[in-house]
Amino acid sequence: MIGVIEALTPQALAGATRAWMTGARWFTGNPDAPLEFGPSALLAKGQARTEIFLVRCGELTFSVPLTFRAQGGAIGVFDATDDADGQAALLGAVYAGQFAAQADDGAPAAASNTPGLRLEARPIRPAARVASAAKLTSEQSNTSIVYRFAEPEEAGSAGIILKVFRVLSDGANPDVELLSALDASGSRAVPRQYGSVRGTWGTPSGPAGTDMLVAQEFLVGATDAWQVIQGQLARTTSFTQKAEIEALGVLTRDIHRQLAAAFPTVEATAAMRAQIVGQWRERAAAALTHAPALLPYHDQIEAVFSGALKVGWPALQRIHGDYHLGQVLRAPGRGWVALDFEGEPLRPLAERVQPDLALRDVAGILRSFDYAGGSAELAGGDRHELGRWTRRAQEAFMSGYGHIDGSERHLLDALILDKALYEVSYEAASRPAWLEIPVRGVLRLIAGQNG
Numbered sequence: 438m439i440g441v442i443e444a445l446t447p448q449a450l451a452g453a454t455r456a457w458m459t460g461a462r463w464f465t466g467n468p469d470a471p472l473e474f475g476p477s478a479l480l481a482k483g484q485a486r487t488e489i490f491l492v493r494c495g496e497l498t499f500s501v502p503l504t505f506r507a508q509g510g511a512i513g514v515f516d517a518t519d520d521a522d523g524q525a526a527l528l529g530a531v532y533a534g535q536f537a538a539q540a541d542d543g544a545p546a547a548a549s550n551t552p553g554l555r556l557e558a559r560p561i562r563p564a565a566r567v568a569s570a571a572k573l574t575s576e577q578s579n580t581s582i583v584y585r586f587a588e589p590e591e592a593g594s595a596g597i598i599l600k601v602f603r604v605l606s607d608g609a610n611p612d613v614e615l616l617s618a619l620d621a622s623g624s625r626a627v628p629r630q631y632g633s634v635r636g637t638w639g640t641p642s643g644p645a646g647t648d649m650l651v652a653q654e655f656l657v658g659a660t661d662a663w664q665v666i667q668g669q670l671a672r673t674t675s676f677t678q679k680a681e682i683e684a685l686g687v688l689t690r691d692i693h694r695q696l697a698a699a700f701p702t703v704e705a706t707a708a709m710r711a712q713i714v715g716q717w718r719e720r721a722a723a724a725l726t727h728a729p730a731l732l733p734y735h736d737q738i739e740a741v742f743s744g745a746l747k748v749g750w751p752a753l754q755r756i757h758g759d760y761h762l763g764q765v766l767r768a769p770g771r772g773w774v775a776l777d778f779e780g781e782p783l784r785p786l787a788e789r790v791q792p793d794l795a796l797r798d799v800a801g802i803l804r805s806f807d808y809a810g811g812s813a814e815l816a817g818g819d820r821h822e823l824g825r826w827t828r829r830a831q832e833a834f835m836s837g838y839g840h841i842d843g844s845e846r847h848l849l850d851a852l853i854l855d856k857a858l859y860e861v862s863y864e865a866a867s868r869p870a871w872l873e874i875p876v877r878g879v880l881r882l883i884a885g886q887n888g
Contacts, residue, residue, distance in 0.1 A: 439514045445505065447474035450490070453514050458492070458501070462577040463603040466494035476553025476638055480530050485522035489530075489649065491554060491605070491638060498605045500636075500649050502527060518580045518601055524570040528584055528599055531632040531652045533558040553638055556649070560632035561617070564597055564652070578782040579603050583655050596655035597631055602648060605636070606786035610648035612779040614790075615755060618699040619692070626688050626695070627775055628654035647786075653776075656768040663762040663809065666830075670813040674822040676829040681773075685765065686837020688773045689802065693795040697754045703792045705750035713794075717742050717855040724858035727865035728876055737883045738854065745851040748844035753792035760798035761805035796845060799838060800852035804860065804878065806830045811874035854882050 440453030451472040459468035473493040480487040480502070489502040502517035504526070517523025533556070568587040572580065580603060585596040602610060613633045620630040630653055637646035662685065669678060703709075721738050725731050731738075757764070758780030766774045780789035810827035814820050835841075841849065860875035 439503075439516055441508055441511045441513055443511055445512060450474045450503075450514070454501070454503070457516070458499075463579060464494075464499070465578075465604060466497045466499070470495045478554045478556045478636065480517075481522065481526035485520075487517050487523045487526035489517075489527075489554075489556075489636075491636075499603055500601060500605055502601060518582055519572045521570065524572075524582050524584070525567075527582065527601065527650060528564070528567070528570075528597070528652065530556060530634050530650060531558055531599070532560050532564075533634075555637045557635045557637070558632065559635060561620070561630045562632070564631055567597075573598075578779075585655070585657075595657040597652050598628075598655040599650060599652045601650055604782075605647050605649065607645040608647055608786050608790060610651070610779065610786070611755075611758070611790055612777065613648040613651045615696065615700075615757075615778040616651075616653065616776075619695055622695055622699060624691070624695055625771070626692050626773070627778075628656065630654070656766055656771070656774060659766040659768040659774070661763050662765040662767060662773070663805070665767050666762060666806075666809045667813070670809065670818065670823070670826070671816075674813075674818060674826050676826050678830065679833045681767075682830055682833040683837035685773050685802070686834040686839070688765075688775065688837075689760070689798060689834075690838045692775060693754070693756065693798070696756065697752075697795075700755040701792075702752040702754045705753050705794075709753065710746055710750060714742050714746055714851075717745075717851065717858075720855060720862070721858050724861040724879075727862045728872065730876065731861070731879060734879070734883055737886065738858070738879075741851050741854050741882075741886060745848055748847050750848065751794070751796075751845065754795055755790075756793050756795050757798045757801075758789055758793070760801040762802065762809065763805075794848060794852065796841070796849045797852050797856075799835075800849060800856050802834060803831050803853055804856045804875075806834065807878050808860075808874055811877070812871070815871065815874075850882060850886065854879065857882065 439457045442449040442453050451474055455472055458464050458472065471494070475491040475493060477488040477490040480489060484506065486505045487502065489500060492499045492501045502523060504515040504517040504520045504523035506513045506515065515523060517527060564584075565586040565588060567584045570582055570584045572582050580601040582599045582601075583596055584599065600612070616627050617630050617633070619627045630651075632652050633648050634650040635646060636649040637644060639645070666678070718739070721742070725735060757775065757778055759777065759782070764775060764777045766776060768774050806827050809830075810823040814823045857875045857878040861872065861879065864872040864875060
């Protein structure tokens with residue numbers, strides 16, 4: 438239980454939930470700023486009442502589902518994502534429109550709402566009977582609940598993972614938009630989609646709306662690629678993963694082809710190129726302040742970036758946006774499956790949905806291989822052997838991904854350098870012991886350019 442309140446008022450809720458909210462991993466607001474409970478949507482009523490609230494903290498809007506129960510003459514407040522009745526209500530919201538009366542325009546009717554927040558259920562496929570539910574404890578930017586089916590479905594799915602998006606921004610969430618399109622195309626490269634819930638509400642500047650919940654296939658027994666490779670490197674640095682890493686490259690190329698077919702592509706105009714390269718330069722400037730050892734290499738870094746403006750660019754398209762080994766699962770009997778298409782969660786949504794270079798995803802996974810080798814070295818592994826493993830893993834991935842021409846190779850080098858410089862700033866701020874991994878990555882790429 439989060440707390441006890443005497444009455445269901447915004448002020449009482451803010452007081453009862455402050456310590457819990459500001460201590461949550463998903464809370465990215467100012468912990469000292471006021472919490473403003475705004476409109477809510479009623480998901481279930483009775484002895485256990487579940488509502489999903491919009492909570493403002495400064496410029497951020499959070500999604501906060503809560504469950505309430507009578508506690509003597511007061512009201513107990515519970516985290517709906519960690520409460521059995523709340524979990525049932527959240528999954529039920531995905532299917533509310535499926536069973537409700539149709540609106541006059543033929544669209545699914547919304548779930549029951551209090552004024553100010555309207556929910557629209559968007560079910561895609563029905564779910565089997567649920568036997569149990571449990572909140573995952575390892576997530577940070579969102580909250581997920583796993584619902585296990587009483588019996589596996591014919592297609593082999595053993596459950597649903599329902600994600601509660603915590604920070605809300607006006608517009609379609611790419612994790613819903615992109616995965617739904619890939620699933621609709623018949624792709625087996627991503628989890629099957631069960632449905633989502635979209636919320637709309639009013640703001641001083643006009644109506645706003647976004648995806649608040651999404652239900653996807655839960656892959657039992659799956660392990661992310663980072664854990665798979667870390668486990669292999671703990672046993673041996675001999676390169677024995679060529680076939681499966683090539684398969685990961687094939688999967689990545691397939692996803693890029695499917696996204697380019699499902700969404701419009703955009704010509705990379707001179708203005709777009711200048712804007713993207715300008716972002717690289719900004720991240721480089723920040724990295725040089727965090728790692729002064731890189732200052733002597735400013736000109737070499739700039740040469741890579743300015744050179745990218747002199748080569749041809751492919752069309753820009755929708756991409757994953759935050760692609761690394763932790764975003765890919767190895768599922769028993771199925772192989773690699775990609776997930777979490779939100780993009781970098783700290784970037785504004787308007788940036789994350791813009792067409793980009795598909796090679797940015799490639800750069801992300803290549804840097805992730807370097808991190809796998811670097812972290813194994815920090816754990817006591819041999820630098821030479823791990824460096825050789827990293828190179829072979831990157832080569833195997835590119836073999837699976839397929840041919841890229843000379844201009845694309847130059848762009849890929851620039852994107853790898855940009856990613857490594859971003860990592861320099863991240864590690865300097867959060868994990869100084871790992872700073873040498875991206876710093877060495879920057880230096881290797883510059884040395885290669887000069888070689």
